[in-house]
Amino acid sequence: MTIRAIIAGCGGYLPERVVTNDGLAEAFGIETSDAWIRERTGIGQRHIAAPGETASGMGAAAARRALERAGLPGAAVDLVVVATATPDSAFPSTAVRIQAAIGSTSGFAFDVGAACTGFVYALGVADAMIRTGQARCALVIGTEVFSRILDWTDRGTCVLFGDGAGAVVLVAEEGRGDASDRGILSTHLHSDGRFGDILHVDGGAGSTGGIGLLRMAGKEVFRHAVTKLAAVVDEALAANGLAQSDVRWLIPHQANARIIDAMGKKLGLPKERVVVTVDRHANTSAASIPLALAEAAGKGLIERGDLMVLEGIGGGLTWGAALARF
Structure with missing residues (x-):
C-alpha cells in the first residue's frame, strides 16, 4: 500500500477592507480607471490588510477554518508549512507563529x-x-500582505495585488498507489534563476513593515507564464498516465485573467470548471491557489473523487503544478 496525503479541509481568510478599481485613486492616489485595469487583468477589486493585520494572523485564521472543516483540533497538526513572501519577521518563521x-x-x-x-x-x-x-497531519498555508511591499506610484504593478490567506489540511491515508487514489498524486516543481530580475523585491520585506518594493517586467513574466505553465501541466499528467480529458477542475494561481483563460483552453475545460477569483481577490501571491480552492470547496462545487490541477508561476522564476484527487 502507498501512503497518500489526503485533503481533509480547506479554509481561507480575506481582510475586511475592500478597495475597488475606482477606489484606488481615493485610497492611494492612483491615477487609473476601472476599464483600464479590467481590460488588462480581469481585476475589479482587492482586499487590503488593516494596519494591525500580519501574515501570521491571517494565516492562523485560514488554518482554523480549514481545521474546522476537517473536524480536527490544532493539537492534531504535527507539521506546518507556510508559503509567504511577506513574513512577519526575518525570524522566527511565520509558520512557528501560526x-x-x-x-x-x-x-x-x-x-x-x-x-x-x-x-x-x-x-x-x-x-x-x-x-x-x-x-501524519500537515497544515499547508499561503499567506501574503503584498500591500506592504507595493510601490503605490507604479500603476503597472500596484493595481495587480491584494492581501489574504488560504490553508489546507493534509492527513495520511493508505491508497492503492495509482492515479485513482484520492489525495496528492504528484507535484512538479521548477525554477530558473536566470530570470530572477523580471519579478523581484528590491530589498527586504516583512508584513509588519520592512524595506523593499516589488518590481516586475510584466510582459516578460506573461511570456514565460503561458509556455512554462502549459509544459508543467503536461508533465504532471504524463507522470500519472492521465489525459487532459481526465481533469475535472483547474485551480490556477490568480495572477491574470488572460493567463487563466489560456490555461483553461489548453486543458479543454469549460469556463465553469476553471476556478476564478482574480476578479475579486486580485493576485494574492502564495495565498491565491488555496483561497481559490477553499472558495470552490466551500460552495460544494468540487466533489469527492474530482481530479484537480493546481498550478502557478512566480518570482525566481519559479513554477510548478500539482495533481490532486479531492
Missing part, C-alpha cells in the same frame, strides 16, 4: 519562499513528508 496560534505543540514548522508558486512548493514538501512518515 503553530503556536492554533495550539499545535508537537512536530515542526517552517516557511517556504517561492513567491507566487510558494503554495505549490509547500504542498510538495508536505506531501513528501507525509509519504515518508515524518508527519
Whole structure:
C-alpha cells in the first residue's frame, strides 16, 4: 500500500477592507480607471490588510477554518508549512507563529519562499513528508500582505495585488498507489534563476513593515507564464498516465485573467470548471491557489473523487503544478 496525503479541509481568510478599481485613486492616489485595469487583468477589486493585520494572523485564521472543516483540533497538526513572501519577521518563521496560534505543540514548522508558486512548493514538501512518515497531519498555508511591499506610484504593478490567506489540511491515508487514489498524486516543481530580475523585491520585506518594493517586467513574466505553465501541466499528467480529458477542475494561481483563460483552453475545460477569483481577490501571491480552492470547496462545487490541477508561476522564476484527487 502507498501512503497518500489526503485533503481533509480547506479554509481561507480575506481582510475586511475592500478597495475597488475606482477606489484606488481615493485610497492611494492612483491615477487609473476601472476599464483600464479590467481590460488588462480581469481585476475589479482587492482586499487590503488593516494596519494591525500580519501574515501570521491571517494565516492562523485560514488554518482554523480549514481545521474546522476537517473536524480536527490544532493539537492534531504535527507539521506546518507556510508559503509567504511577506513574513512577519526575518525570524522566527511565520509558520512557528501560526503553530503556536492554533495550539499545535508537537512536530515542526517552517516557511517556504517561492513567491507566487510558494503554495505549490509547500504542498510538495508536505506531501513528501507525509509519504515518508515524518508527519501524519500537515497544515499547508499561503499567506501574503503584498500591500506592504507595493510601490503605490507604479500603476503597472500596484493595481495587480491584494492581501489574504488560504490553508489546507493534509492527513495520511493508505491508497492503492495509482492515479485513482484520492489525495496528492504528484507535484512538479521548477525554477530558473536566470530570470530572477523580471519579478523581484528590491530589498527586504516583512508584513509588519520592512524595506523593499516589488518590481516586475510584466510582459516578460506573461511570456514565460503561458509556455512554462502549459509544459508543467503536461508533465504532471504524463507522470500519472492521465489525459487532459481526465481533469475535472483547474485551480490556477490568480495572477491574470488572460493567463487563466489560456490555461483553461489548453486543458479543454469549460469556463465553469476553471476556478476564478482574480476578479475579486486580485493576485494574492502564495495565498491565491488555496483561497481559490477553499472558495470552490466551500460552495460544494468540487466533489469527492474530482481530479484537480493546481498550478502557478512566480518570482525566481519559479513554477510548478500539482495533481490532486479531492
